[in-house]
Amino acid sequence: MFKIVNKKFLNPTVCMMDIEAPFVAAKAEPGQFIILRVDEEGERIPLTVAGFDRKKGLVKIIFQIVGATTEKLKHKEVGEFIQDFVGPLGMATDVSNLKSACVVGGGVGCAIAFPVAKKMFEMGIDVTSIIGFRNKDLIILEDEFKNSANEFHVMTDDGSYGEMGNVCVPLEKMLSSGKKFDKIFAIGPLVMMKFVVQTAKKYNIPCVVSMNPIMIDGTGMCGCCRLMVDGEMKFACVDGPDFDGYKVNFDEMIERNGMYCDFERQAYEETCNLFKKEVK
C-alpha cells in the first residue's frame, strides 16, 4: 500500500499527487514511468513520473481525469492509500551531450516534460520551453517551466492566455530565424508530437518524443505496448517510452490507442455515476 501525502488540483481535470514510494523515488529519473492500481480490483495504468523527492521518498504524479481509474484516483484523499505503485519503469530521457534544447509540452504532457526541462536547466543546458493548452483554464506548471528555462512561451489555442496558436508557431518562428537546438523534446498528445516532429525535420534537428501506448505489465512481458519504430518492433515499456520522433509511425499509434475507446468511455461513465450516487 502506498500513501498519498499531498494532493492538489492543477486545473479542474488535472490532479497532482505525491505518493510515498521510497524505492521508486530512490531510482526515478525524468522520462520514466510508474504503473499503479488504485484498489484491489483495479486495472493497471501507466503514469509518467512528474517529479520525485529522494530524501522524503516521494514520487509526484500528475494525471488527467479521463477514465474510470483516474476518476477513482481523483476521489482518494491525503492520508489514504493506493493499492499498488511500481517503478520506475522504462528508460530515462537521455539528456547527455547537449548544449541547447527545446522542450515542447502539450496539455497534461507538460507534467512529463517539466522534469526533463528542469533536469537540463540544472545541468546548465540552454533550455527553451514551449507549453501549449486549449485554453487558459487548462494551464498547468507555468511558473515551474518559467523558472527552469532560458526562454519560455505559453500558448493557448484560443488565445485566452499567453500567445495564440499551437506550440509549433513559436518553434517554427525560432527555427526559421536561425535558432539552433541540439535536440527537441516533444511530449504531449500524439497529434501535437507528430507536428513538432514535422517542424523539427524541416530544420534537421533531432526530435525525441515520449510515447504512451496502452500497457499492462510494463516490464516487458505482455507485448501490448509494441510500436513500429523505423520498421522494427519496439516495446515502449522496456525500449522507451522515449523514441526518435523521426522514426515513429504516429498514425498507427493514434489508431492503436483507440482500441478500447468504447469500453473506456462506458467504464468512465459508470464510475462517475457510482460516485454521484455516493454523494447523494
Next chain:
Amino acid sequence: MAELPNMKMTKNDMPTQDPKVRAHNFEEVALGYDEATAIDEAKRCLHCVNMPCVAGCPVKIHIPDFIKKIREGDFEGAYQVIAESSNLPAVCGRVCPQESQCEAKCVRGIKGEPVGIGRLERFVADWHAMHSNTPEHCEKPNGHKVAVIGSGPSGLTCAGDLAKKGYSVTIFEALHKAGGVLVYGIPEFRLPKKIVQSEVDKLKSMGVEIKTNMVIGKTLMVDELFKMGYEAVFIGSGAGLPRFMGIPGEELNGVYSANEFLTRSNLMKAYIDKPVTPIMKGGIVAVVGGGNVAMDAARTALRLGAKKVYIVYRRSEEELPARREEIEHAKEEGVEFRLLNNPVAILGFRNPDNKKDPKNVFVTALRCIKMQLGEPDASGRRRPVEIAGSEYEFPVDTVIMSIGTSPNPLIKTTTVGLETNSHGGIIVEETTGKTSKEAVYAGGDAVTGAATVISAMGAGKVAGQAIDDYIKSKNAKSRKK
C-alpha cells in the same frame, strides 16, 4: 501377502465437465478423482524395484512410495512423501506433462496405459488442502538471507526448499500478485487461482516474505540485494517479450500476443462480468501456434464468447507441441485446427471515405498459405514447406500470436557480470544453476526461454540445493579463517 495389483489396462477416467458446458465457463475442466477411484488407480502400480517413473520426474518425487500410501488409504502420508520433493503438488498434478515424464517411463504403459501418476498427485494435494492443516516442517532459522527474483514456479520452488532448510527468504515479484505464469498465464479452468494462492500462502506460513511491485533491474538492482544482506540471489524472472511473426498487419487492433491476451483474462480478470480491464470478446478468433499456451489462449477465447476459434499451425497434428490432453480438450470444446497453415498477413478494415470510422484498423481476416512437410530440420521434425499458389483468406476479428517468447531483458541489461547467450537466456551451469556472477543462480524460462512449469521447478530445486551448498561452504571457510 500383499494384495495383487489392479491389472486393468487403462487409467481410471478423469471426470471432467461436459465439453458443451465448460466451453462457456471458467470453472475447472478436470474434476479430480474421489478416494475410491484414487485407491483403485493406486493399485495399478507394480512398485517396480528400479522405479523408472522417478527418473522421469524433474524433481524426483518418490512416486511408488506416495502411491503405496494412497493404496493404504493414508492420504496425508502420501502428501508428506510428495512434499519431500515438490513444493507445488496441486499445481504439478494439474499442469505437468506427465505423459512425457514420469508416466512415459511407467512399465504399465508398455502394454496399456501408464498409472495415472499426475491424477494421483493432484488427488493427494487436493485431499491435503481439504483435510489437513499440518504446518510444513522447517528447520530452525539459520540466520542466512537469500533473495529470490520472481514468484513463478522456479522461484516458489527455490524459496520453499531454502525456507525448509532454515533460510530467511525474500521473494521479489514485479507484478502486484505472486505466482508468475501460474497467475497471469495459465487460465483458471486449467489451474484455479485459489490453488496457486494456497501454495503461496503455504510458503508465507513457512516464513517466506513476498514483496510485490518490485522490479529487479529497475526498482532494485541485483548488486543492491547483496548490499541489503542477501548472501545469494536466485533469478527466476521468467519469459519476457513475446515474439511476433513479422508479417504485415501485426500492428492492427485485435492482434494480441498470447501473453497479453492471457494476462488480461487471468491476472486482470477481464473474463468476469463488468471487468475493469478490457479484452476483445466474441467474434472469430485465430490463435497462431501449437503449444500449450496456444491451447490456453484458444480455450480462453472460446469461454469469452467467441463464435469460432481456430488454431493455425504450420506443421501437422503430430508435431503440435501442446500436451495431448490439452489438444483433446480443445477439440472437444469445439476449437478447429487449421494445421499445415502459415499466416502470411493480417488484413484490417479501412474506410476510405471516413478516417474516423470506429471500425478502421480493426482486424478483418487472416491470409494463410498452405504448407506440406518436407525433410527433417535441426529439431528432427519435418520442415514445413509452403505450397506455391495456395494462399487464401478467411474472416477473423482477433488474432492471437502464440509463437513463443524471449527471456526478460531487464535483469541481464542491468547486472554487470551476468552472461547471457545469443537468445538472451542467462547462462548457467546445468547441475547447479550457477551463473557467471558470484552467488547468483538462475533457472526457469529466464534461462531456457519458454518451457514447462515443472522444468522451471526442477531448476529452482537444483539451484536451491546449490545455494545451500554455497552458503554453507562459504561459512565453513570463513570459520576456518
